[in-house]
Amino acid sequence: MTPDQMRDASLLELYRMEADAQAQVLDAGLLVLEREPNHAAQLEACMRAAHSLKGAARIVGLDDGVKVAHAMEDLLVAAQEGLLRLLPEQIDGLLQGTDLLRRVGAQSIADAPSAERIEQLVALLEHQLAIAVPALGRGIAAEPVLQQPAAPAAVAVQEPVDDLLEDGRGRVLRVSAERLDHLLDMSGKALVEFQRIQPLTDSLQRLKRQQSAVRRTLDGVRELTQNNSLEPQAQALLEESRAQLAECQQLLHTHFEAFDEFAWEGGLRSRSLYDAALSSRMRPLADVLVGRARMVRDMGRSLGKQVRLDIEGDATQVDRDVLERLDAPLTHLLRNALDHGIEPPELRLRKGKPEEGRLLLRARHRAGMLLLELSDDGAGIDVERLREVVVARKFASAETAARLSEDELLAFLFLPGFSLREQVTEVSGRGVGLDAVQHELRQLRGSVRLEHRRGEGSTFILQVPLTLSVVRSLVVDIAGEAYAFPLAHIEHMVRVSAEDVVQLEGRQHFWHGDRHVSLIAASQLLQRPEGRTEEAGIPLVLIRERDNLYGIAVERFIGERTLVVMPLDARLGKVRDVSAGALLDDGTPVLILDVEDLFSSIAKLLGSGQLERVDRRSQGVQEATRKRVLVVDDSLTVRELERKLLLSRGYDVAVAVDGMDGWNALRDEHFDLLITDIDMPRMDGIELVTLLRRDSRLRTLPVMVVSYKDREEDRRRGLDAGADYYLAKASFHDEALLDAVQVLIGEAQG
Template identity: 60%
Template sequence: MTDPEDLQNASMLDLFRMEAEAQAGVLNAGLLALERSPTDPAQLEACMRAAHSLKGAARIVDLAAGVRLAHAMEDVMVAAQEGRLLLGAAHIDALLQGTDALLHIADAGSGGGDAIDALVQRLETLPAGSTADPGTEVTASPTAPTETPAPDPAPAAEAQPEAVQAGPVPARALRVSAAHLDAMLDISAKSLVEFQKVGSLRATLDRLKQSQAGAVRLLDAVREALPAAARTQDALALLAETRDAMAESREILQGHLEAFEDFSWTGGRRSREIYDAALASRMRPFADISTGWERMLRDIARDLGKQVRLELLGAATPVDRDVLERLDAPIVHLLRNAVDHGIEAPELRTARGKPAAGLIRVEARHHAGDLVVEISDDGAGIDLDRLRGAVTAHGFAPEEAAAQMSEEELLAFLSLPGFSLRGEVTAVSGRGVGLDAAQHDLRQLRGSLRIAQTRGAGCRFHLQVPLTLSVIRSLVVEVAGEAYAFPLSRIERMLRLQPAEIVYLEGRQQFWQGDRQVGLLSAGQLLQRPAGEVDPAGLPVVLLGEGDGLHGIAVDRFLGERSLVVVPIDPRLGKIRDVAAGAMLDDGRPVLILDVDDLLGSIGKVLAGGSLVRLGSGLPAEAARKRVLVVDDSLTVRELERKLLAGRGYDVSVAVDGVDGWNMLQSEPFDLLVTDIDMPRMDGIELVTRLRANNRLQSMPVMVVSYKDREEDRRRGLEAGADRYLAKAGFHDETLLDAVQSLIGAARE
């Protein structure tokens, strides 16, 4: 987006350059379309108008050479429109050269020299019946229109990989300073993150409510414990008045809690809407960076004697402007490599039963809050034997080691600096900088690059980068008392390990994840931090990497998922090992966002060193587990709740109805009661009422989980003495588990 201040301060030549860039995009797209369909009236009209506009603009700024060249190009288009000329490969070549010359003619001043005159003469003398050159073909599927469609008002959850048709032109447009947009996005992002503080405020209010309920129960216990001599009329009246005051206070708090819930839900939604709107104002369609790709592939294919067809899917996928601009270079590297290394010569493709024109497909879509771009071709794939030979020839590994490498390990060498399968340096490749440069650019975007191939059927490059660089969704953990964040898009999964699950083989710690054995390392050792406190519930582990490169990173504690406003590291500090950026948590604590690629490199160094911090030894073999009684007459619900709670580490018993539950409560100790309402023999309300009337059990926390979700049902359960009330139809796994933990804490003492 052009800053309006730039337009005000621009010279006439600068304005011409802006005009030339816009019209050159129209000409390039139109001419490439006319190479496939020389008589397309819409494209002929668009190209003629673009040339005419450039002629007028060149006349205004007194570029005589530009006027002559644009006029000659316009004459060719008019002749083609009137049927006096059939555009062929020679016409398209000359018109494309004319487009390039007009794009840069302002830098050469008002002259233009003999080159412009020669080009004008060439356009004027080309034969009218020229036909297309059958040796080279570059085509593209109808994806991006000549005029870029406006982006959606907010990023879609998942962009469909379909060719995008031209959308309606917005009724009105407004020029806004890029700096103002950046400031608006920064403020809205901070507002979104800071609003997350309401979660901790809600937890505090819940604890206050529980404290009040406990105080009421204690007051009742005091009344029962008073000796008969002390039970004067005044004392009993004072106790009753105190209990009524506390009950009234609890009702007021309950009302505030309900109002606070409404406020937090509405405010959170509004904060998200404001942020989404601010982010959408910076979004541009993915097609914005694709305008020059088709022309580039055409030129490379002609030089190499190949035929290429470009297919662009998801062209309207919205992406942050800054991300989009920095994504162009790595994609161009990969496209050039696809033509040079991947697509075979037409005669070879025909002999292999393939179409003479190779297909390069670029697909953009949203996935899990990131932008995914897949670049694939239907070429020859990668010769792994040849790649093994290149690995040994470059001295990266001996022949014995290279022979045992997996395909994934071999493909990783393609991204090393200076590594190339090309035996000689050409204008397109051979210096070994293409994939290395693409990998470097993507790391700067906190993104990743994965390579896959099928011998004889082509390669696929999977790029994944954040949709925006301002906010990142992360898992926040604690290591040695400090907060660190892993980008969620780079995490395979999270889990907790018990000491018995950790295996020690050849000096390394491992554990089984499905049918794979995964190496285990300490985050404290990787980050050079001292050992932290041991979590008795199990060792928190973050799985990073993929395939054979999967590693488990043991942390001290999971703090939860957060949306973090990214604060770049001061460039004067240089690159900090294993750290990508900083941020602030909602409680004001600083957190470092980890650079996962850097961290995986550090893992290799630690493993090579051989001295690993032993994990799991500080965990108790069998810590006392907190006990939960689940009372529900539905077998399905009962077992679901039992499995969820047992999976989190709680010792769970079950009862089939209120009578069964009451008998168990009297005979065994429990830390929490989770009960349904509608049950035979004794319903949940009566069960909770009996529990609150019992001196020994009355302080036990109670949670009601019922299909009844009306307000009166909820009030009835809370008035009976329940501490929390969840509707079965509305709760998710984590909702139940979080509620249990808020009432009685973690599973182990």
């Protein structure tokens, strides 16, 4: 808050702010005191926090808050003075008191704790003090029973207070997220626009070299003419040209130095502006971890386990949008580790492990990404048990499951609806498991993988961008246009020669390591025109969906780029297979691919069985240069007439005897034009054109209908089906057909 906002805020609002801040101090300190009851610094910090809240509650007139804070303070002071040693049961009471102090200032009555619950907690804390230190108690009464205790598995995680007056670096002002987003967007665009100055710099450098070359040429001409008689006028013109060129060179040199300095300083400032705008959205990872140690402790106790959470790198800076979306996955993984990983204390002791389990969350930056490692020292994954569950739940047959490797079995844990729990509990067994974690991370353009050590624990490794405003990508050429694959989703980049591509069960594959990888043409996947691959081999981008690996064939690798994400206009809705746009350094627009969408498109394409070949260079030179026409007609005379006419003009022609024959030919081979009759057996021309227009690969193929039917309704029926040209056989003549073909696809030689 600004000073004015602090002045205008109500006392109750100020209490809520202080309660949130002091409750965080209490939560953190009490968790330390549970492990080290005599930790003097934490005892002092917790006592002061309780004392501050008691004073704040008294000023605001919250008598219930005063009672709770006073009872907590008495217990903590006794511990400070060495009169008692804090036990887990007393820590439970103090933590519940912290929760109630947060809620006594709630805006709605429904959120505020009842007077009965306040009295029960105060009585519990006084009873614990009286048992431990009878001289301080008011007499030992029967131990009160708290009703409806706070559910440990659903501990409220409070947002950190944003609007502090000072943060150690000066004033902190409230700025809306929309304004920050707009500032970041404008600074990102400014950075990209300024980067377009580099091609101009390169052009000026070439101009300098060309002028130097011209100067050397003129000097050579001057030397050649010195010993030869040259008219005075020509000699004067030559000298004048040399002088003017020298002046131009000097002027260009001066301007180029100034321009080069401007480009360097401007680039530095635009980058600094963007970095400053980006940093304004960055928050420490600790913001999303507030209350997580408390949640782990309370949930562990509810499961009869002793667990602590240690965090390394919680000061790592991450975009706030990323932090918010990491909340749910991290919570789920922590719950998963508590329920499935950490063993009960007695079992840990039998295994020679410490009675208390440990979760370790490490965070660090790596290659422009946020890397999170969540490890536990529990039992790890029982692979054989997992194999049995896979068979029992009919995810695979017993024979198939027996052949699965360990990595393949672990992939089942990320399937929707999969759970190792046979019964539903408050924590597990609902089938909403690691698939939800994986889905959320993929939405963040990130990834998750699992490593385990049998009997020693498991580690989940999460990798997400530091910000959603920029994305490190591999930019590729598809059908002459730039597209970007986020690097987080790319398994490998490889080049494969056409000779290494094999046909297997109707699909193209190649060997990668020890497995077959399916090949899919990016142009077909994105419904773009066919392209030509480079002579050095077929460039492939390998992407993985769980245990499935796909090779996406592109035309060219442009290179790795850091792109400023530009959201698509909301009026476009969700564009299939595309998540956002961006601009390259030279201003070329590029579409950032939505890899989650791509997997759905791949599944549909594989299910259709209509995959294009990706090794286009294996076709003959004649096919690559001559345009191909398919003629479909059940009349032998008409077929031959049209075939000969087209051949005479240099077109490559294939024929089909009816619509079904034509449809099979269209799916198996490449054509530039379809010429079809309407009335044919098995499948007529209207059905053929309709099928073609519904096919993602063939829908753009030009179609000409040649029919004896010449009525207006017949023409309209053919054109409505998707034909581009309608020619009646009654008015048919050689030039009419050839002229129409040329209009539709041009000359025979492409």
